[in-house]
Amino acid sequence: MKFLLVEDNLDLANAVSSRMRLDGHVIDHASNLEDATAFVETEEYDLILLDIMLPDGDGRDFLKRHRASRLDTPVIVLTARSQVSDRIGSLDLGADDYVTKPFDHAELEARCRAVLRRKSGSAKSTIEIGGVVFDPVAGHLTVAGETLSLRNRELRMMELFINAPGHVFSKQKLADRLFSYDDSVTDNAIEVYVGRLRKHLEPSDLKITTLRGLGYRLDHDH
Amino acid sequence: MTTNPNVSGSLRNRLVLTLIGGAAVLAVLLFFAVRNYAAQVAQQGQDNILEASVTSILDAAALRDGVLEVDIPYAAFSMLTTPTDDRVFYAIYQDGVFLSGYEDLRLAAAPAQSDWSFTSGELRGERIRQVSASRTLVGLGRQTEIEVVLGQTQDALSRTLDQISRNAAFLGLGFFLLTAALSFWITSTTIGQLNKLTTSVTRRGPQDLSPFKKPVPREMAPLVMSLNSLMGRLDQSLSQSEDFIAEAAHRVRTPLATVRSYAEATLHRVERKENREALRAMVRAIDESSRAAGQLLDHAMITFRTDHLVREDVDLVELIRDLVQRLTPIAEMKELSLSMTGDPTVPYSGDPILIQNAVRNMIDNALKYAPLDSTVEIEITGKPEIKVSDSGPGFLPEEIETLTRRFERGKNAAGTIGSGLGLTIAQDVAIAHGGTLVLTNQPSGGACVILSL
Numbered sequence: 078m079k080f081l082l083v084e085d086n087l088d089l090a091n092a093v094s095s096r097m098r099l100d101g102h103v104i105d106h107a108s109n110l111e112d113a114t115a116f117v118e119t120e121e122y123d124l125i126l127l128d129i130m131l132p133d134g135d136g137r138d139f140l141k142r143h144r145a146s147r148l149d150t151p152v153i154v155l156t157a158r159s160q161v162s163d164r165i166g167s168l169d170l171g172a173d174d175y176v177t178k179p180f181d182h183a184e185l186e187a188r189c190r191a192v193l194r195r196k197s198g199s200a201k202s203t204i205e206i207g208g209v210v211f212d213p214v215a216g217h218l219t220v221a222g223e224t225l226s227l228r229n230r231e232l233r234m235m236e237l238f239i240n241a242p243g244h245v246f247s248k249q250k251l252a253d254r255l256f257s258y259d260d261s262v263t264d265n266a267i268e269v270y271v272g273r274l275r276k277h278l279e280p281s282d283l284k285i286t287t288l289r290g291l292g293y294r295l296d297h298d299h
Numbered sequence: 300m301t302t303n304p305n306v307s308g309s310l311r312n313r314l315v316l317t318l319i320g321g322a323a324v325l326a327v328l329l330f331f332a333v334r335n336y337a338a339q340v341a342q343q344g345q346d347n348i349l350e351a352s353v354t355s356i357l358d359a360a361a362l363r364d365g366v367l368e369v370d371i372p373y374a375a376f377s378m379l380t381t382p383t384d385d386r387v388f389y390a391i392y393q394d395g396v397f398l399s400g401y402e403d404l405r406l407a408a409a410p411a412q413s414d415w416s417f418t419s420g421e422l423r424g425e426r427i428r429q430v431s432a433s434r435t436l437v438g439l440g441r442q443t444e445i446e447v448v449l450g451q452t453q454d455a456l457s458r459t460l461d462q463i464s465r466n467a468a469f470l471g472l473g474f475f476l477l478t479a480a481l482s483f484w485i486t487s488t489t490i491g492q493l494n495k496l497t498t499s500v501t502r503r504g505p506q507d508l509s510p511f512k513k514p515v516p517r518e519m520a521p522l523v524m525s526l527n528s529l530m531g532r533l534d535q536s537l538s539q540s541e542d543f544i545a546e547a548a549h550r551v552r553t554p555l556a557t558v559r560s561y562a563e564a565t566l567h568r569v570e571r572k573e574n575r576e577a578l579r580a581m582v583r584a585i586d587e588s589s590r591a592a593g594q595l596l597d598h599a600m601i602t603f604r605t606d607h608l609v610r611e612d613v614d615l616v617e618l619i620r621d622l623v624q625r626l627t628p629i630a631e632m633k634e635l636s637l638s639m640t641g642d643p644t645v646p647y648s649g650d651p652i653l654i655q656n657a658v659r660n661m662i663d664n665a666l667k668y669a670p671l672d673s674t675v676e677i678e679i680t681g682k683p684e685i686k687v688s689d690s691g692p693g694f695l696p697e698e699i700e701t702l703t704r705r706f707e708r709g710k711n712a713a714g715t716i717g718s719g720l721g722l723t724i725a726q727d728v729a730i731a732h733g734g735t736l737v738l739t740n741q742p743s744g745g746a747c748v749i750l751s752l
Contacts, residue, residue, distance in 0.1 A: 086553050092560030099567065130549050157552035174625065179556035179589050182563050187628035229631040249575065253566055257632065 078193075078214075079103045079121070083113040083136065084128045084155065089178075093126070096182050101240035109133045117148065124189055125152045127172070137170050144171040151192045155180070183257055187229070190214060204239050207282035207297045211239050221280040230255045231277070234270050238285065238295035247292040311490050318482030322475050330464075330471035337463040341456050342428070346417050349430040349449055352378055356389070356447045362438035367393050367445060381455035388422060388429075392446040404429065404448050425452045492516055496523065508534035548596065552589060559585045594720040597656060601724050604653055605731035615645040615654070615752075616679055622655050623677060626662055635669050637662070641679035649732050649752060657728035657736075658685055660721035661748045665689035668746065688747040693740040702738060725750060 080097060084090040085108050094104045105120065107113035110133050117125070125143075129136040140152060152171070157178040168175065173192045176185050193214045203212045210219040216232045217224050227235060237246060237254055248267045255270065271293055275285050282298045355375040361368050369391055379387050390400035404422060416431050429450035436443050496515060510527035559582055566578045623637050630637050647654075658677075665675040668691035678686040694702065703726040725748070726736040734752040741747045 086557060089553060089557040089560060092557060092564055096560060096564050099564075157549040157556070177589075177593060178552040179559040179585055181586070182560065183632055184629060187632045191628040191631075229634055247570075249570070250567060253563075 078123045078189075079105075080189075081105050081107065081113065081116055081120070081122045081125045083107045083110070083125065083131065083139070085109060085131050086128075093182075093185075100186070100236065110136070110139050113139060114142075117143065117150070122150050124193060125150055126155055126185075127152050128155045130157070140170050140172060149196070151196045153185075153188060153192060181257060183233075183254075186233075190216075206239060206242060209239075209278065209281045209283050211235060218277055220277060223280075225277060227277075228273075230270055231273055235274060238274075238293075242295045242297055245288055245292050245294045250292070310493075311486055314486045314489070315482055318486070319479050322478035322482065325478070326471040326475035329474060330467045333467035333470065334460070334464050337467070338460055341459050341463075345428055345451065345453070345456055346430065348378055349417075349428065349451060350415065350432075352376070353430055353432045353447050353449050356391075356449070357432060357434040357445065360434065360436065360445045360447075362436045362441065362443060365439050365441050367398070367436065367443060369399070369445070379451055383454040383458060385452040385454050386425070387452075388427065388448075388450040390448040392448070394444045395446070400448075401450075404450055420450075422450060426457075427452050428456075492519060500526070508537070548592070551592065555585055555589050591720075594724070598720050598724055598727075601653060601656060601727055604650055605727055608650055608653075608731050610648045610650060612646065612648050613651045613654070615647050615683055615685065616641065616643065618651055618655055619658055619677060619679055619685065622659055622662070626659070626666070630666055630675065633666060633669075634672055635666060636674045637677065638674050639677045639679070641677075642681050645679055645681050645683045647683050647752060650728075653728045653731065654752070657725040657750055658687070660725045661685075661687040661750065664721050664748070665691070665746065668692060683752050685750045685752075686747060687750075688741055688745055690743075690745040693744060693746045694738055696740070699738045703736060722748070 078101075080102055082090055082093060082097075082104055084093070084106070087108065090106050090108065094106055097104045105116055105122075107116050108131075110131050113125075113127075116122075127136045127140060131139075136154065140154070143150070143152065151173040154172040154175040155178060156175055173196070174188050176188055190213070194216070203210050205211070208221065211217075212219075213232065213236050216227050216229075218227055218235065219225075233255055234251060237251070251267050251270075255267070271285055271287075278284060284296055284298065286294050286296050288294060352375045355372050355378075356369065359370050359372050359375075371389075376387060379385070388401045388404050390402060390404040391398045401422075414432055417428070418430075419426065419428050421427065422429075427450040429448055431446060431448040433444055433446040436445055492515065496511075496519065499511070499513065508530045510530060511523050515523050562578050562581050562585070566575060566582075569575055569578060620639065623639050627637055662675060662677065665687050666689075669675050669689040670691055673690045675687065675689045678684075678688075680686070703722045722736070722738070729736040729750055729752065732752045734750065737749040737751070739747050739749070
């Protein structure tokens, strides 16, 4: 996925970008409306994350121009402003969704996924390894010609593994990715989800290996 | 919310009373003026007749062979005939000595200084008008003075006067009534201008702070001008404080977002348990504070909107469907599903932003306590009623009463992030729409919150 992040606070932009890259996305960062306009004119993005208060203007004006020029790239507004009226205002202007700062990265991700799913059934985002086709947007996994829908946590775990085959993920890392901060997580819960994925992947060449004391890894049998 | 002004007197009453009081005084003055004038004219008429009568008597007097002879002409009395048969008295004196007639008439008459003297007085218990005149007769070297006094009762005159008084009274009353009606009319048209201004101020929406443009009478222009300048200042300070809140929220939340994102990113790299715990606690604290800030701002906005409720026609089902769609990603993150049932459309007249916010808080609440892999059910009925139920632990019966209070949280909320304002907001919205918020537990377990509008 290719994202454009329009955010004037560099620290926040770096944090969000690095987190998004960690998930395997490509991120361009614009810190003002001028740059953002230039990016949009030259590149094609799957999604735009747009801050409202920018040094050279209001993000909503950008949104208006963006929609006026018939660009249908989905836009998620990042707002720090007073809650209700502002959020509804941005939706009226053509934003697909909004996230209030400070946001849970998992929520941002879930919203991006929901927006992308609504906007397109886009097959271009699929990943194919070892006879398995994974569509993270639709949440579909096709194994041996059979397509099944993944539950949210299965989906996120699968995304993590498939973006970095051969990489070892500790239980903690997986828990961080799958659960929010107010969920109480047991190691057992991770095992449950790993178990489910293993079952889904059984007919394919992919398998999840347990490395005792270290974690889990996605392997590709040849 | 609105303080009643300190009312002292009424402009309308004051105007009406002044105008009517003035009219009454004028009417009474008019009555007396007309009556007096009429009385004068009537008196003048009687006097003229009396004078003519006396003149004719005096003319008939003559000195014959040195003896005074008075032959009172018939006309002298016939001209005094009145419809009420007023009585006539006369007395004739020669050089101050009573000659003929009613002797007591002289007593009532003042000694005549001039030729003619008119006086009013009383004779034998009746009011009379009397006139006396004298004439000097000369004959045969003798000079004598004849004096004639003529009096007439005033029955006819007072009857005429009574009639005139009655007419004058009618005239005065008519004048009074006409003026009173006029003053009512004038007062209500004048006050009507003020009322028109008041109505157009009252009928404005709570957000409308634009100046008045409609024409007003010149005398009201200063009032409208100061009203406009007041609204201008209000508008400015409102938008300033709105900008300020937005700016403040932006300044506080952006760094919080940065801290949170870094903390999350760091968590992915840190392995030691204590560090991880610290980072998690940090993220939780940030969530808590930003959520509280958000809810406080929401609460302030909702208090404002409930105070100035503006209703518009909405379809509750469509409104809630939008909301459910928006909350679905959050539910999915927790492996929960949202299901919506009920009537196909529920038209309602209310504030959509408030209703959405209330239901959002109800669903948020349910999502927080619902167990893994469960469904939060949202039901909309035509009553209209919005019911949100989950299969979590439910409410503790002893806490149901207190949970809608501000900052009040249940005992089983210890592990979750929340501000204690969600249900307060939902209840405020319900009350503003003339409805209720009911917290119950389902028979099958789990909480159920019902918003009736």
